[in-house]
Each structure stands twice: as C-alpha cells, then as structure tokens.
Amino acid sequence: MNKSISKGLRVFFFLSLGIIILWWLYKDQDPEKLTEILKKDVGYGWIFLSLIMGLLSHVSRTIRWQMLIEPVEKRPRTFNTFLAVMIGYLANLAIPRMGEISRCAVLSRYEEISFSRLVGTVVTERVLDLIMLLLSLALMIVLQYNAFVEVVNNKIDLTRVGNFFSSIWFLFSLGLSIALVYAFRKNISNSKIFVRLRGLWYKFKEGLFSYKNVKNKPMFFIHTLLIFTLYFLMIYVCFFGFPFTRNLGAGAGLAVFVFGSFGMVAPVQGGIGPWHFMVISTLLFFGVQAPQAAAFALLVHGSLNGMIVITGLLSLVALPIFNKK
Incomplete structure (x- = not known):
C-alpha cells in the first residue's frame, strides 16, 4: 500500500475513533440542557483569562526553545520562533504529532538552521514535558489519591x-x-x-543534548516549570467560570488537568474524544452532574482549540509577511 495512503488511513482511523468517543459521551445529553448551561451558567471572562494563560504558556515555550537552539546553531528571532510554535500546534490539529516536525521545518527554512538539530531540541523538550507531567501526576496522587485510584481502577x-x-x-x-x-x-x-542516518543522528544528538550548553540554566528550568504552571492555570481558572466547579478547589483542578493531559497523549487530533472522556470522568468523581461535566469539557476544549486555530492561521499569514526579504 502507498505510504501516503497508509498514513492517511491511520489519521482517518484515529479521528473517527475520537469522534465515536465524543458521540458516545454526548449521545444521551439533552442539547437544550447543554445550551442552557452554556448561555446562563458560564462566566466567559474566566474563559478569556484561560486563553491568555494559554498564550503566555506558548510564549514561555518559545523562549525555552530559543534557549535550546542557541548552543547548537544560533539564537533564532523570537517572533519567527513563536510563529513556528503556533503553526506546530495548528498542524497537530490536522495530523497528530505532525506539529513537532512542522515547527522545525518552518524555523529551519526561515532562520536557516539545521532541521535535524532542531528535531533534536524538540525531542529534548518532549522529554522535559514528560518529566513535568509525571511530576504533576505524583503531586496529584499525593493530593487526590482517591480520585486517582477511582479513575485508574474504572478506566484502565x-x-x-x-x-x-x-x-x-x-x-x-x-x-x-x-x-x-x-x-x-x-x-x-x-x-x-x-x-x-548516522550523519543525521550526529546532528540530532547535538540538538538532543543542547540543554547541557544552555547559557542560563536557572531561567531555562524556570520556563519549564512556568509552562506547566500555566497549563494547569489554563484549566483551573475555567473552574471559576462555572457555578458547579467554582468550589471544587485546586486539587480537583490538578486532577482534571493531569487526566486531561493523558487524554491529549492519545493519537487523536486535538485530543477530541479521549480528552473529553477523561475530564468528564474526573469531574463526575468530584460530584459534578453529567450534563454539567459535559458542558465544561465541551466549552473548555472548544475555546482552547479555537484559540490555537485562530493564532495558527494568523501565524501562517504573518510568517511570509514578516520575512519578505
């Protein structure tokens, strides 16, 4: 089978699976009830604040990526790096895991930096993200052990x-x-x-271990911590926008963030389906009713991905304009 056809079928399969999960989660929900919650019960100012937190996390990721790239080649321009990051997030909504390759390709073209070295730095980023996610999981287990046991026993x-x-x-x-x-x-x-491949590996390895030569290591790890803190706040501030989650506390917010993050790991565009499943299941454990949990997941996921679509498309337009020369 042609490789492109095979890849297309794989993408279509996972997208279909995500849509089926989403349909299964919402098939028994009353559309009028969901609409009523979204119209009357939501403080959209908190949702807007959540989007600002999301944008700030992407800015922090941009700066951290620059710090990784600088030791292996040169420090790319901040605006180009930010545009590449946002285009990468947009690409992930089309094809899972394509974003990491896309942002490297964009920055390699416009900043004339080795593509292989850039991929190495992105792998380093992903390793750091995995470590931070596991640390978040450990903190959540300490603070919300019952929630962890309940969700794991019932879902895995x-x-x-x-x-x-x-x-x-x-x-x-x-x-x-x-x-x-x-x-x-x-x-x-x-x-x-x-x-x-060995030649590519040497360049890739330079990028992979670029963190050893980062000039300002304390600031590098501050940005690593800041990215995940902003990710958590991006979800937690949404709690204050709904009357049924407002009093759940930061521990419940951490549980929703961690389980939702594992939902995003699934190879489905934008975590459609698995993210909703994990978030709704976690909110149900904390006593939120099914229609309310469904409304929360639908709005939060839709707004955050809507922000990525808008900023990603604007980045695609701005990139050639900013780099006319």
Missing part, C-alpha cells in the same frame, strides 16, 4: 497491559528482532541508508 485495565508484555509472542518477537539485527550487523552498518 493494567492487567491486560502486563499480560501483553509478558506474553510468549512478545518475548519471541523481541528476541527474533535482536537476533536478526546482530546477524546482519555488518551489512546494516555498511549500507548507504545507515551511513545517512
């Missing part, structure tokens, strides 16, 4: 996952793969594609 079958990795078929496939690579190691190491 850890036994099935463990059975897969301990199955004879998985172990046999892993052993066979290692044996084949070892048997043909000389042929592999002398092949043109391997030599090409």
